[in-house]
Amino acid sequence: MAFTNENLAVAQEILARYPKAKSAILPLAHLAQDQDGYLTQDAMREIAELVGVTPAEVLGTTSFYTMFKRDPVGRLVVSVCTNVTCLVLGGPEVLEHLERRYAGDTEVTIEEVECLAACGNAPAMQVNYEFHESLTPEGAADIVDAYKRGELTARGVSGGTAGGGA
């Protein structure tokens, strides 16, 4: 899907910030991902046109970064830390519990991530880049369920406004 008219205006604002247009690849990819739920081929083609490089270059750049999902993911991306502080304080148990519980749930994608800079309240996770800390396995699932029921409002899949926008 290409940018909506509203997001195209945001894209132009982003482009204007940088002395060289290519710098806008990351912010534009975030915008596209918040709009579409993942980074589509069409979006990469449009970003290429906007910044004046080839689509292959956009793919070359974006494929380096773990936040960009080039295949569809759930509406909720749950990133669980298992790095060293979370490792010794129960992070792997949180991950395992969530992976089992949401296996086959297309709305939820569980991923294992590196240190989230939340080690003071380990174990920690993010749901669409919103922090949740001091977790237990069951408590973490309660949080994910609250998002599923809409009691907690999720950010976009790239951590911005769902649907894109400023």
Next chain:
Amino acid sequence: MSNATETRIITKRLRDRTEDSWTLAGFTASGGYDALRRALAMEPAAIGAEQVAAAGLRGRGGAGFPTGTKWSFLPEGNYPRYLVVNGDEGEPSTFKDRMLVERDPHQLLEGIAIASYAIGCNKAFIYLRGEFALGFERLEAARLEAMAAGFLGENILGSGFDLDVVIHRGAGAYICGEETALLSSLEGDRGQPRIRPPFPAVAGLYAKPTVVNNVETLSTLPHIVAMGGEEYAKLGVNRSTGTRIFSVSGHVNRPGNYEVELGMTFRDLIFSPELAGGMRDGRPVKFFIPGGASSQWLTGSDEHLDAPLDMDYVQQTFGVMLGSGAVMVYDDTTNPALVAWRLAKFFAHESCGKCTPCREGTGWIEKILYRISHGEGRPQDLDLLLDVGDNISPGLNAPFSQTTICPLGPSAVSAVVSLQQYFRDEVIAMCRATA
């Protein structure tokens, strides 16, 4: 029992005003932007050469390089110049910059404005870790507030000085914290480090002279200008002046960020009831990792616990770093090989792949440590690890030599060297038991 306490300078506002420390109203009600006004009345060059140099300020991002000296490397007459703020905070168990950005974003913007004025820069970029969604919102809101109030933008406070600030989100890659990788990423490329020289001061962002400074370094600047550099230098010890925020985590009673005067001992930081509050369930410290995942380790021995938080002392005496200010503390229930494996997994995942010793070596270290820590080790595995490590960092010394473009590769060897140094018998016994 120790009664050491914090010395709150850069964390004072966010601790005192928990309800509004990130807003312009909360900021200006507690002295915010006064230092900028004062700086704009000074000769730009004097800020670096006099205030910052006299303060003895050293970078808080990891390397501890003197900030005034870094600024002085900018070649004369070559404009535009850029200030790039390193807010990528990804060093495992470091969580101070996230707090500074989320809870005192104006303090950072004030530091950026002062630094930009001092070095003659009209466009600054903040490279913020992509996962910090709330931090981005707070910082962007603060930027807009500061623009509207005339603290950023054109003709700041009537001084004739203009500054445009762009906040740029990363997208999940630890290596982008390395300054040259950060610049590649900011230019829209894969975040891979560049060979230095040229250093960023000479050819950085868009090949222009560029200063890269850490969030905490810049958040300290307003206080140096407010106190005066010489006054600031009275805090701390030797060439480690001032305060630093230490992120203490692991098996302590009160994990968290503590801003303390440099020179305090690790023991005070870990055991003072006002600070990390001692060990959970009163268990002993088995080992701790100062300075982030890249540092070598220290143990619960008196010699190590009583060492001062002095960047040069710990480097020269024990070959460890204060690095990013992380202090990860582990009790006697911890398997050091398991911690080493998880760190190795991190480095293997985060290697950018540009240099063979790092790309291949980190993968092998991870595989060997996996089998050691998961009951499949062989008695000769530790020596095999040292051999792989030697290909990445010949001699296995600290500070390390490197066969790689950036220090990530050698950093991955630190844990291996520490296992050898402090836990060789335990690791070999672990392997024998399974062999």
